[in-house]
Structures are given as C-alpha cells and as structure tokens.
Amino acid sequence: MNDxxxxxxxxxxxxxxxxxxxxxxxxxxxDAIDMRSLxxxxxxxxxxxxxxxTASCHSAISYIDGEKGELLYRGYPIEQxxxxxxYMDTCFLLLKGELPTAEEKTEFEKNVADNAMxxxxxxxxxRGFRRDAHPMSILVAIVGAxxxxxxxxxDINDPAHREMAAQxxxxxxxxxxxxxxxxxxxxxxxxxxxxxxYTANFMRMMFSTPAEDYKINDVLVxxxxxxxxxxxxxxxxxxxxxxxxxxSSGANPFACVSAGIACLWGPAHGGANEAALNxxxxxxxxxxxxxxxxSVKDPENQSRLMGFGHRVxxxxxxxxxxxxxxxxxxxxxxxxxxxxxxxxxxxxERVALEDDxxxxxxxxxxxxxxxxxxxxxxxxxxxxxxxxxxxxRTVGWIAQWKEMISDPEQRIxxxxxxxxxxxxxxxxxxxx
Ligand code: CMC
Numbered sequence: 043m044n045d046x047x048x049x050x051x052x053x054x055x056x057x058x059x060x061x062x063x064x065x066x067x068x069x070x071x072x073d074a075i076d077m078r079s080l081x082x083x084x085x086x087x088x089x090x091x092x093x094x095x096t097a098s099c100h101s102a103i104s105y106i107d108g109e110k111g112e113l114l115y116r117g118y119p120i121e122q123x124x125x126x127x128x129y130m131d132t133c134f135l136l137l138k139g140e141l142p143t144a145e146e147k148t149e150f151e152k153n154v155a156d157n158a159m160x161x162x163x164x165x166x167x168x169r170g171f172r173r174d175a176h177p178m179s180i181l182v183a184i185v186g187a188x189x190x191x192x193x194x195x196x197d198i199n200d201p202a203h204r205e206m207a208a209q210x211x212x213x214x215x216x217x218x219x220x221x222x223x224x225x226x227x228x229x230x231x232x233x234x235x236x237x238x239x240y241t242a243n244f245m246r247m248m249f250s251t252p253a254e255d256y257k258i259n260d261v262l263v264x265x266x267x268x269x270x271x272x273x274x275x276x277x278x279x280x281x282x283x284x285x286x287x288x289x290s291s292g293a294n295p296f297a298c299v300s301a302g303i304a305c306l307w308g309p310a311h312g313g314a315n316e317a318a319l320n321x322x323x324x325x326x327x328x329x330x331x332x333x334x335x336x337s338v339k340d341p342e343n344q345s346r347l348m349g350f351g352h353r354v355x356x357x358x359x360x361x362x363x364x365x366x367x368x369x370x371x372x373x374x375x376x377x378x379x380x381x382x383x384x385x386x387x388x389x390x391e392r393v394a395l396e397d398d399x400x401x402x403x404x405x406x407x408x409x410x411x412x413x414x415x416x417x418x419x420x421x422x423x424x425x426x427x428x429x430x431x432x433x434x435r436t437v438g439w440i441a442q443w444k445e446m447i448s449d450p451e452q453r454i455x456x457x458x459x460x461x462x463x464x465x466x467x468x469x470x471x472x473x474x
Contacts, residue, residue: 111357157213158234186300220247275438281306312431318349319414349411361409
C-alpha cells in the first residue's frame with residue numbers, strides 16, 4: 043500500500059550495525075521513514091514523546107500543510123468547502139471520499155434524520171447526573187453508554203454493523219448535546235424533527251421550549267454549520283489519535299468516540315474555545331490587552347494565550363480566518379457590531395501578531411480563538427462550546443475509525459518506552 047521512494051541509512055556511533063529503513067512518499071506532504079524494523083534490526087527504539095515527528099498511520103481523509111496554513115478534506119480546500127458546501131456534504135465527503143450527488147445527499151440526509159431520535163430509555167440515564175455537571179462529562183458517559191443500547195451494531199468486523207454505528211453516532215450527537223443542555227437548565231428535552239436540516243434541527247432542539255418554538259434564522263444556522271464544517275476533521279490530532287488507539291484494540295465505535303470526547307475536553311485541544319472566551323472575558327477591556335499579552339510571555343507564568351498556537355500550523359490557521367469572517371457576519375446579523383468581546387479579540391490578535399515572542403515561535407490564532415465569540419452570539423452557553431466541537435468532530439472520528447478498521451496494516455497501538463526507573467533489584471528482608 044505504501045510506495046517506497048528511497049531508503050534511509052541509520053548509522054550508530056557505537057558498534058550497532060547500520061540500519062536500512064524504507065522511506066515512503068505520500069500524495070503530498072512530508073515523506074515518512076518506516077521505523078517498524080528498527081528494533082528487530084538494531085535492538086533500539088525510536089523516542090518521540092508527543093509524536094513530534096511520527097506518522098502513526100497512512101490516511102486519505104484530511105491533510106494539513108502547517109507552513110502554508112492549508113487544510114484539505116479529501117483534497118478539497120477548507121475555504122471552498124466552507125463557502126460552497128454544507129455540513130452534510132462535508133460529512134458525506136469525509137465518510138465516503140467524494141462529495142454527494144443530489145440523490146446521494148437526499149438519501150444520506152434522510153438516513154441521518156431517521157436515526158436522530160435516541161432510545162427513549164436514555165432520558166433516564168441523563169437524570170442520574172447532577173444538573174450542574176459539565177456537558178463534556180455527560181457526553182463522555184452518554185456516548186459510551188450507547189454501546190449498551192445498540193447491541194445490533196457492535197460487531198466491528200461486520201461492515202453493515204460499522205455503517206449502522208456510524209449513522210447512529212452522527213445522527214444522535216446533536217440530540218445528545220441538546221439533551222445535555224436542556225437537562226442542565228431544567229427544561230424538557232426537545233425531540234428531533236425529520237423535516238429540518240441537521241444544523242437547524244440541532245438549534246431547535248437547543249432553544250425551543252413547549253411554550254415557544256425556536257425561530258430558525260438562516261444566517262445563524264449557516265454560521266453554526268460553518269463551525270461544524272471547520273471542526274469536522276483535522277488529521278491525526280490528539281482526540282482522533284485517541285479514537286484510533288482505542289479502536290485498535292477492537293473496542294466498539296461508541297466506546298472509541300467516548301474516549302475521543304474525553305481527550306477533546308482538555309484545554310490544550312477542544313477545551314481551548316471555552317478557555318479562550320473565558321480569557322477574553324477576564325481581560326475585560328481593550329485597555330488591558332497589552333498587559334495580559336505581556337503576562338502570558340512570562341516563563342514563570344503557566345498561563346497561555348488561549349486560541350493561539352498549534353502543533354502543526356506554523357502560519358495562520360485557515361479555519362481562524364473563516365471563523366473571523368463568520369464572527370463579523372453573525373455580530374452584524376444580531377446588531378452586535380460593537381461587541382466588546384470581539385473588540386478585545388481583534389486587539390489581542392493585533393498585539394500578538396506584532397510581538398516578537400509570538401512571531402518568532404510562529405504562534406498565530408487558531409480556530410478556537412474566534413469560535414467562542416460566534417457560539418456565544420448564537421446563544422450557546424460557554425461550557426457547551428467543547429460539546430459543539432465534539433458534535434462537529436464526531437464525523438471525523440468515525441471516518442478515521444472506519445479507515446483504521448479496514449486497513450490491513452492495522453495493529454493494536456502499543457508504544458514502547460525509554461525506561462528510566464530502578465534497574466532490577468531484590469526486595470529487602472521485611473520485618474514481620
Ligand atoms: N501562548 C503563549 N505561549 C505559547 C502558546 C500560547 N498559546 N503556545 C505555545 N507557546 C510557546 C511555549 O511556551 C513554547 O515557548 P518556549 O519555546 O519558550 O518554551 C513554544 O511556544 C512552543 O510551545 P509548545 O507547547 O512546545 O507547542 P506545542 O506544539 O506542544 O503546543 C498547543 C501546541 C496548541 C498545545 C499550544 O500552542 C497551546 O497550548 N495553545 C493554547 C491552547 C489552544 O489554543 N489550543 C487549541 C489548539 S487548535 C484546536 C484543536 O485542534 O484542538
């Protein structure tokens with residue numbers, strides 16, 4: 043499956059004989075040295091905490107050029123998808139490899155809508171949580187619990203089961219996120235409606251009450267849809283790697299996605315959108331921006347400029363540019379052009395991009411810098427931002443999980459270590 047384009051010779055300064063390793067070329071992007079025979083040839087391991095220079099798999103789903111600031115889904119630039127396609131097109135593309143025809147899209151949307159209702163028993167599961175539980179803690183549990191509701195789609199070796207589980211996850215996530223919200227504010231759950239588009243249906247489930255139906259606003263639906271498109275996949279990020287690692291042991295997809303949600307929760311990953319908005323709120327005014335930016339540069343200070351920096355992007359995150367545009371559109375639609383949060387965000391961006399600390403470390407705004415402001419304007423509570431990221435990323439996790447399961451090279455993910463503990467020693471005599 044991998045094309046060997048050259049060989050790498052690894053020489054050691056001790057008596058270990060040189061090792062020849064194949065080098066593979068992808069369609070675009072860096073080549074990769076196949077390290078799998080390193081241990082059998084040399085008795086040595088590769089050491090790469092944080093996977094700084096490790097390709098953990100081959101994948102055909104999404105691609106990032108961090109230097110250029112480019113993101114492709116199945117080869118299509120994110121800017122084109124975000125302006126000409128909707129989230130359902132994007133889901134079909136990620137899962138199936140091509141954009142849907144009109145008929146394929148109708149069928150796909152129908153399947154998703156048909157599966158949007160969750161098992162009625164699930165509402166009792168929700169009721170076990172405290173009302174003030176963080177939505178991500180609920181989602182971790184509730185998505186993992188789907189495996190105890192759907193025994194008929196747990197055989198990962200059966201393609202029909204895999205398909206059914208994938209559809210259920212994609213279709214159930216908006217319902218589950220909305221149920222978490224309704225539970226947290228003490229309102230009745232709102233059932234999905236089949237006649238509404240995926241994102242409009244989600245907003246209705248979030249904001250309708252029995253007393254007042256939610257009025258769907260196309261500009262706002264489009265804004266949330268764009269958030270979903272921009273967050274749908276991002277090659278081998280931490281949560282996707284978690285999903286793949288969990289899946290590599292043969293765990294069922296509901297359990298794997300639950301593991302992905304747990305990983306996404308962290309502030310260095312998906313939790314950054316919540317953290318970025320809280321940071322902007324705590325800065326309070328444009329006048330305080332310079333001092334705040336100064337404080338995050340202090341090596342003694344553990345805090346970071348949330349929504350800035352990325353392991354792969356060493357240029358502006360293309361999703362941040364699109365998100366900034368959406369931010370303008372939403373604030374304009376809602377008559378919030380003078381939104382103080384947006385002003386603070388623009389000032390942070392201006393100050394940081396002129397500051398040598400950020401420029402020299404290639405720290406630019408990432409998608410989470412603006413997505414919190416947009417979500418807040420849409421009426422999403424701050425502690426639900428990461429839940430919406432999870433909703434958007436579910437399709438990417440499923441696509442990556444499916445790709446992994448059908449990859450003949452797939453093996454259980456089992457890294458080794460450089461052991462630095464005590465060498466072998468005997469237990470000393472113990473007093474009785
Ligand atoms: N604010 C201040 N300094 C930073 C920041 C930041 N946001 N990010 C990195 N640095 C500094 C860091 O202190 C280090 O400096 P030095 O070389 O002096 O020690 C240098 O830049 C390299 O940082 P790193 O931690 O080695 O970089 P990393 O690739 O391991 O971390 C990151 C990437 C995204 C975790 C990090 O940039 C970060 O914590 N950013 C803030 C959180 C955030 O916005 N996360 C969302 C990422 S995008 C959404 C997603 O994909 O989940």
